Structures are given as structure tokens and as C-alpha cells.
Amino acid sequence: MKNIRNFCIIAHIDHGKSTLADRLLDFTGSVTDREKQEQLLDSMDLERERGITIKSHAIQMDYEYEGEKYVLNLIDTPGHVDFSYEVSRSIAACEGALLVVDAAQSIQAQTISNLYLALENDLEIIPVLNKVDLPSANPEVVSDDIVDLLGCEHSDIIPASAKTGLGIEEILAAIIKRVPAPSGKVDAPLRALIFDSVYNPFRGVETYFRVINGSIKKNQNIKFVATGKNYSADEVGTLRLKQFPREEIKTGDVGYLITGIKDAREVKVGDTITDAKNPTTEAVAGFEDVKPMVFAGIYPVDTEDYEELRASMEKLQLNDASLVFTPESSAALGFGFRCGFLGMLHLEIIQERLEREFDMTVITTVPNVSYQAYTNRNPNEVLLVNNPSDLPEPSSLNRVEEPFIKATIITKSDYVGNVMSLCIEKRGEITNQTYLTTERVELSFDMPLAEIVFDFYDRLKTVSRGYASFDYSPIGMRESKLVKVDVLLNANTVDALSALLHVDNAYDIGKKMCEKLKELIPRQQFDIPIQAAIGAKIIARETVKALRKDVTAKCYGGDISRKRKLLEKQKKGKKRMRQVGNVEIPQEAFMAVLKLND
Numbered sequence: 001m002k003n004i005r006n007f008c009i010i011a012h013i014d015h016g017k018s019t020l021a022d023r024l025l026d027f028t029g030s031v032t033d034r035e036k037q038e039q040l041l042d043s044m045d046l047e048r049e050r051g052i053t054i055k056s057h058a059i060q061m062d063y064e065y066e067g068e069k070y071v072l073n074l075i076d077t078p079g080h081v082d083f084s085y086e087v088s089r090s091i092a093a094c095e096g097a098l099l100v101v102d103a104a105q106s107i108q109a110q111t112i113s114n115l116y117l118a119l120e121n122d123l124e125i126i127p128v129l130n131k132v133d134l135p136s137a138n139p140e141v142v143s144d145d146i147v148d149l150l151g152c153e154h155s156d157i158i159p160a161s162a163k164t165g166l167g168i169e170e171i172l173a174a175i176i177k178r179v180p181a182p183s184g185k186v187d188a189p190l191r192a193l194i195f196d197s198v199y200n201p202f203r204g205v206e207t208y209f210r211v212i213n214g215s216i217k218k219n220q221n222i223k224f225v226a227t228g229k230n231y232s233a234d235e236v237g238t239l240r241l242k243q244f245p246r247e248e249i250k251t252g253d254v255g256y257l258i259t260g261i262k263d264a265r266e267v268k269v270g271d272t273i274t275d276a277k278n279p280t281t282e283a284v285a286g287f288e289d290v291k292p293m294v295f296a297g298i299y300p301v302d303t304e305d306y307e308e309l310r311a312s313m314e315k316l317q318l319n320d321a322s323l324v325f326t327p328e329s330s331a332a333l334g335f336g337f338r339c340g341f342l343g344m345l346h347l348e349i350i351q352e353r354l355e356r357e358f359d360m361t362v363i364t365t366v367p368n369v370s371y372q373a374y375t376n377r378n379p380n381e382v383l384l385v386n387n388p389s390d391l392p393e394p395s396s397l398n399r400v401e402e403p404f405i406k407a408t409i410i411t412k413s414d415y416v417g418n419v420m421s422l423c424i425e426k427r428g429e430i431t432n433q434t435y436l437t438t439e440r441v442e443l444s445f446d447m448p449l450a451e452i453v454f455d456f457y458d459r460l461k462t463v464s465r466g467y468a469s470f471d472y473s474p475i476g477m478r479e480s481k482l483v484k485v486d487v488l489l490n491a492n493t494v495d496a497l498s499a500l501l502h503v504d505n506a507y508d509i510g511k512k513m514c515e516k517l518k519e520l521i522p523r524q525q526f527d528i529p530i531q532a533a534i535g536a537k538i539i540a541r542e543t544v545k546a547l548r549k550d551v552t553a554k555c556y557g558g559d560i561s562r563k564r565k566l567l568e569k570q571k572k573g574k575k576r577m578r579q580v581g582n583v584e585i586p587q588e589a590f591m592a593v594l595k596l597n598d
């Protein structure tokens with residue numbers, strides 16, 4: 001045990017975490033040349049394409065230092081705020097953390113939020129100043145920032161470049177010297193923390209764990225504490241680039257477990273594994289069910305594909321336990337599903353996976369957060385509103401509460417004004433303003449989650465010219481004045497276009513929605529009035545004028561091939577359209593409310 005080191009890498013997005021992990025694997029000889037590939041740890045295609053780490057992974061390295069052999073377990077963590085719960089679990093499985101800071105970008109919002117998570121778990125922090133090879137790097141200034149933040153010495157900071165390999169040896173030495181060896185009770189009943197799980201279509205769910213006390217043996221009868229289910233440990237082993245089956249994984253070490261579980265929902269990140277006959281008495285530390293933050297309807301483009309969509313979603317859920325869905329129906333779109341996501345990125349990923357892996361073309365409706373409504377009839381009963389159509393009628397509605405978050409934004413002092421006006425426009429209330437240095441300011445706001453899940457991040461980037469980083473954490477529900485804004489096309493309400501909005505914004509957004517829809521809905525043979533309404537009251541109106549021109553009109557005469565080509569083109573453009581009443585609505589229109597400021 002004394003020669004094991006468990007550590008993770010924490011950083012703001014794009015500060016070089018995955019690249020650094022690759023260098024460490026290289027340097028310790030954990031990969032052969034043939035296995036070498038950029039960003040080894042990001043194994044999903046999507047991850048590689050998007051250049052982001054979606055799921056956290058673990059990998060074991062051997063390293064000899066001053067004549068002694070060490071086992072280093074690197075637990076990689078996802079960088080996007082949608083997956084922050086996984087970061088916290090990975091952190092809980094370690095004793096130390098490399099805090100990677102980009103020498104050109106300095107400390108950003110997620111550097112700080114991840115650092116706090118690490119400090120809460122008493123991790124030893126090793127600050128790494130990455131990307132010192134960049135011409136724009138500013139190592140002196142950024143080192144000062146790090147010293148201010150951590151209260152460490154300048155000499156504690158390791159200058160490095162994950163690109164050139166500078167500093168890698170020093171980092172490995174620091175992991176061995178500064179990160180404490182795991183401490184745990186070898187003789188106590190098994191207690192292991194699940195920090196991740198991965199779905200393998202052939203072997204079922206692979207569970208990644210860290211043994212805190214005792215050991216886990218092959219064929220042992222084990223129990224998952226939170227779900228209360230028993231399994232047999234069919235295979236346990238250590239994780240290298242490949243899996244290495246072992247007879248036993250001992251106290252302090254990290255490994256994988258295969259039990260034949262076929263459904264990802266049975267394995268919950270943060271749960272504790274214990275022995276079925278001799279269970280641990282210690283409480284499961286900090287286990288939390290991950291709750292979806294954003295809800296949207298997903299409908300097949302072709303109504304006949306509903307069953308196929310259901311089958312695809314069920315398969316997706318087997319390997320992504322954070323996806324939840326229930327069937328729903330919409331007057332406009334027919335049968336589909338209301339799905340819960342961790343955030344907008346997660347929504348995009350699911351949509352893309354449905355298309356790539358299952359060949360499904362789907363229509364996604366306006367996303368919304370989850371509200372809580374109370375009616376006059378029973379003001380104590382909470383009604384969950386995950387869909388605008390679930391909101392009770394205004395006459396019977398007592399009050400609505402919406403989720404709030406604490407937003408932390410770090411920006412340059414020049415942009416404080418812009419950032420503040422943006423946040424105030426988004427119904428934010430400033431709660432704190434701290435100058436980290438004379439140039440950099442940390443701002444905190446209490447804001448409704450609904451305002452930030454959509455275009456906030458892009459707007460923030462624009463108003464700060466890219467010099468703002470952002471992070472948030474939920475702070476509970478607060479009462480809010482919300483109304484349902486409906487959209488009528490050709491005098492028919494299209495339920496899939498309804499949105500829940502704050503009363504102060506409803507008129508403005510209603511008007512913008514009509515304008516945007518006018519741009520997006522193709523002209524047809526007749527005038528299409530577009531109206532926004534609150535209840536029976538129309539608050540805005542636009543009209544899509546009737547079409548006069550036939551696309552093939554120009555090709556009079558016999559040029560049939562050209563005519564066909566044009567018609568093909570028109571058909572392609574129609575692919576993702578939905579006929580509602582007699583109006584054709586393209587997919588973009590369902591998301592129009594998100595793009596009002598484009």
C-alpha cells in the first residue's frame with residue numbers, strides 16, 4: 001500500500017489535462033508505440049472529435065523512483081460543468097491532484113471550482129503551470145496568481161509543457177514525494193467507492209472502483225449499498241490500456257469489476273461496494289443521485305419510427321444512466337419522449353448519438369428546466385413541471401418555483417460592466433465581487449438556471465471577447481413569476497413551441513420568437529400568421545407571406561434532369577420538417593427560442 005499513489009488531474013477546460021495524461025503514460029512506458037494515439041484516454045469517437053473528455057477513466061502506471069517501484073493510479077476527470085458530479089466522485093477516490101493551469105490563460109472558473117472540490121476532500125494539491133512553451137505564456141504572472149490562490153510557495157509550482165514533455169519527470173517525482181500513500185484498514189470488511197462505470201456491449205457494465213478498506217476478490221459475493229443488490233464479482237482486475245484480470249484488488253488500489261450487469265442504471269457512481277455476508281457498517285459517503293437539469297421532448301421525424309426510437313433510447317440508457325425519459329405526446333408532433341439531460345452539452349451528445357449510432361432522425365423541442373408548481377386546491381402538494389404543457393391553468397395556480405444557481409464568473413476588469421449587464425438581463429443578482437489581481441475579477445451571481453442553460457455561455461463569450469470563464473452550482477428552488485407563452489401558426493396552437501418564461505421577459509421574447517419563426521418557416525402557398533399568446537391574449541404577430549415562385553418555373557421546357565435536381569434539393573431541405581396542421585415546420589424552428597439573439 002505504501003507504494004501506491006492515487007491522483008487525478010483537475011483543470012479548467014482546454015488547459016491541457018488530457019494531453020498531460022498522455023505524456024505521463026508515455027513517460028512511464030505505459031503505452032507501446034503502436035498503441036500511441038492522440039488523447040488516449042478519450043476513447044469514444046465523439047470525445048475525440050469534440051476534443052473533450054466526456055466520461056472519466058482510470059489508468060494504472062508503473063514507475064521506478066529512487067530504486068523503488070511505485071504504482072500510480074491516474075483517475076481522469078471530465079472537464080465540462082454538465083459532468084461535474086463525476087469530477088467530484090473521481091476526486092473522492094484520490095489522495096492528490098495535479099492542478100493544471102494554462103500559462104497563457106491563468107486561473108479560470110473551473111480551476112477554482114475543481115480546486116475547492118479537491119480541498120474539500122483533503123487532497124494534496126500539486127500546481128502545474130502548463131503550456132509554458134506557448135509564445136503567449138506569461139509564467140511569472142500566472143505563477144503569482146497560483147501562489148495567491150493556493151497560498152503555496154513559488155517553488156511548489158512545476159513549470160511544464162504537455163506538448164514538449166518539459167517537466168513531466170518533476171511531476172512524477174512530486175506525485176511520489178508529495179501525495180500521501182493511501183491509508184485504509186486491510187482487515188476491515190470490504191468498502192470500495194464506485195467512481196465510474198462504462199458500458200461494454202459484450203461484457204455488460206464495467207464498474208471502476210477504489211478500495212478503501214479490505215479487499216475485493218474474484219467470485220466474492222458483493223453488495224452495492226445504495227441499490228441494495230447483490231452480485232458475484234465475476235472478474236476483477238487492474239486497468240492499464242487494456243484490462244488485466246487479477247485474483248484480488250487490495251486496500252488503497254483502484255480496479256475494475258465485472259458482474260454481468262446489463263443495465264447502466266444498476267451501477268451508480270458514488271455508491272459503495274461491500275461484502276454481501278460481512279458488510280461494512282460505515283455509511284456511504286456523500287452518495288448522490290444525479291438529477292437531470294434540462295428537459296426536452298424528442299420526437300421521431302417520421303411518426304412511424306416511434307417504436308424504433310423507443311428501442312434506441314432504451315439502448316442508449318443502458319450505457320448512459322444519466323439519461324432519463326418518459327413517453328409523452330404532443331398535438332403537433334405525435335408520440336415521443338420527454339427526456340432529462342445533465343445539461344445542454346449532454347442533450348447535444350444524445351441527439352448526435354441517436355443519429356450516428358441508431359440512424360434516427362429526431363426533432364428536439366425547446367429545452368426547459370424542471371419547475372415546481374403548487375395549486376390553490378392543495379398548496380402543499382408539489383407538481384413537477386418538466387414540460388410547459390404540465391403547468392396548471394393560471395386560475396388554479398398558487399405559485400411556481402424555479403431552480404436557482406450560484407454562478408461564478410472570472411473575467412478581466414475591462415469587461416466587468418458588460419458581464420454585469422448580461423447577468424442582470426438574465427435576472428441575476430450580484431452577490432459578490434472580488435479582485436483576484438488588479439486585472440482579474442471574480443463575480444458571483446444568484447441566477448435562475450433557466451437563463452443560463454441556453455445561450456448564456458455564448459453571450460458571455462461575446463460580451464467578454466472570450467475573456468470570461470464560468471461555472472455554476474445549484475442553490476435550490478425559488479418562487480418566480482412564470483407564464484406559459486404559446487405559439488399559434490395559422491391560428492393553431494403548436495404545443496411543441498410553447499415556453500415557460502418570466503413574466504417580465506414574456507412580451508419581448510414572444511415578439512422575438514415570432515420574428516425568428518418568420519425567418520425559419522418556409523413560405524408556402526398561403527399566408528401563415530404567426531402569433532404568440534399568453535392564455536387567450538395575443539402578444540405578438542408576424543406573417544409569412546404566401547409563396548409566389550415555383551422553384552422549377554425557370555426550367556420551362558424539357559430540361560427534366562435539372563428540374564429533378566432542383567426538386568431533389570428541395571426535398572432534402574425538407575427532411576427534418578414536420579407538418580403541423582397545414583404548415584410545414586423545420587427542426588430549427590423548434591429550437592428558435594434559443595437563438596433569438598443570433
Ligand SMILES: Nc1nc2c(ncn2[C@@H]2O[C@H](COP(=O)(O)OP(=O)(O)OP(=O)(O)O)[C@@H](O)[C@H]2O)c(=O)[nH]1
Pocket residue numbers: 011012013014015016017018019020051052053078079080130131132133134160161162163164
Ligand atoms: N502549446 C501547448 N499546447 C498544449 C499543451 N498542452 C495541451 N495543449 C493543447 O491544448 C489543447 C487542449 O488540451 P487538452 O489536453 O485537450 O485539454 P483538456 O484540459 O484535457 O480539455 P478537456 O478534456 O476538454 O477538459 C489541445 O489542443 C492541446 O494540444 C502544452 O503544453 N503546450
